[in-house]
Amino acid sequence: MKSFDIGGMQAMDFDLIIVGGGLAGAALAVALGKSRLKIALVDGARPQKAAGWDTRIYAYTPASARFLQDIGVWERLDHARLCPVDYMEVHGDRGGRLDFAARECGLTELAWIGEADLLLTELWESLTRQHNVTVFAPAAPARLDHGTHAVELTLDDGRGLSAALLVGADGRDSWVRQAVGIKTHSRPYHQQAVVANFRCEHFHRRVAWQWFRADGVVAWLPLPGNMFSLVWSAPDEIAAELMALPDEAFCQRVAAAGGCRLGGLALETPRAAFALRFMRVADTVAARVALVGDAAHAIHPLSGHGINLGFQDARSLAELLIATEPWQDVGEFGLLRRHARARAEEPFMLQYATDGIHRLFASRNPVLGCARNVGLSLTARLPPLTRLLARYAAQGPHETHILPVF
């Protein structure tokens, strides 16, 4: 490893520094496993698999599953802890309803439901098998300087790293984004997502449910066996109430929110609550810096798309970097612009569509209340449109071919 001076200290030289080893940053490092790039991965902590079920459950789209398969991670996961979604029911607050069936949409499954820590620990396991990654964890970035041909990152313990390109994969409150001065447009939803896993009396038949209600958006995501995961995006005061309920009363409230369709419920994991915020960035690239994952876009969880967007950011950037010639500068701005262009449409579409749906259903205006339910039911009467929506959500814009769907 080459090293040179940062402020009189010897710095370690890499091609790429990734700040943030969450799902997006770790997936990027694994996707570059066979590349010639020397990579430094910096994170505040190393992930650990919880003893039981992780409270954080995500819906992974078929496009994400394919990406994880391509980078050799998907088949290593314990598939007994993943559940495919065959069918989805979306219910409005005044009788509107929209259903999606994987088979009718030309998909094998609409999504996969699984634990965040299951995937994260497997990604980090993959990193340990790679020869081109040096992990700095626990560590945090303290200072970022721009040289002509490199960025120089000083860690909080005084170690110096240098590279042609630095990727900020450090989440919604990204230190990297702030260090390079990329502006954000951010707005709190004044909602919290209350999450927990439950055992249920009846089998869910791999159906996912979502209810738009006066007290928020309730989603039940099927887990293996007789289990499901709850994501209840509720106004702050209702979220506080849900978090404060005794276990049994909480189970009864959640069962009632879903019309008791899976019978009695018992908590499998503790509850957790996450404050929700809309966030768009003015740009996803700057001189020798690119952002991926939540550092580049934060989205309401009602569409279950946050990390799915992050994986496609990682895929796109990895493909560009792998295609570079050995003599090429991987931090060259033209290259980063190509990445920004490639990743402009999908986050934009999904962020605004999700935000629009949130606003539509959060409104107390009676005319809108009627329109949104009619809209759901009308969409349900247009099977080609329903299929198109499902395929866009599952596969992203590049693989959603409109003609074969009709």
Ligand SMILES: Cc1cc2nc3c(=O)[nH]c(=O)nc-3n(C[C@H](O)[C@H](O)[C@H](O)COP(=O)(O)OP(=O)(O)OC[C@H]3O[C@@H](n4cnc5c(N)ncnc54)[C@H](O)[C@@H]3O)c2cc1C
């Ligand atoms: C309730 C809820 C449900 C969700 N459900 C879904 C879903 O079903 N499907 C879906 O696709 N998405 C979902 N999401 C979104 C998903 O959680 C995020 O999109 C995803 O976690 C973003 O991953 P990331 O790697 O970009 O960032 P993060 O997960 O935030 O990871 C950032 C990493 O950077 C590290 N880091 C940060 N700052 C520093 C620093 N200064 N120094 C060192 N390290 C640092 C952190 O330790 C962490 O490892 C949901 C979100 C919520 C809140």
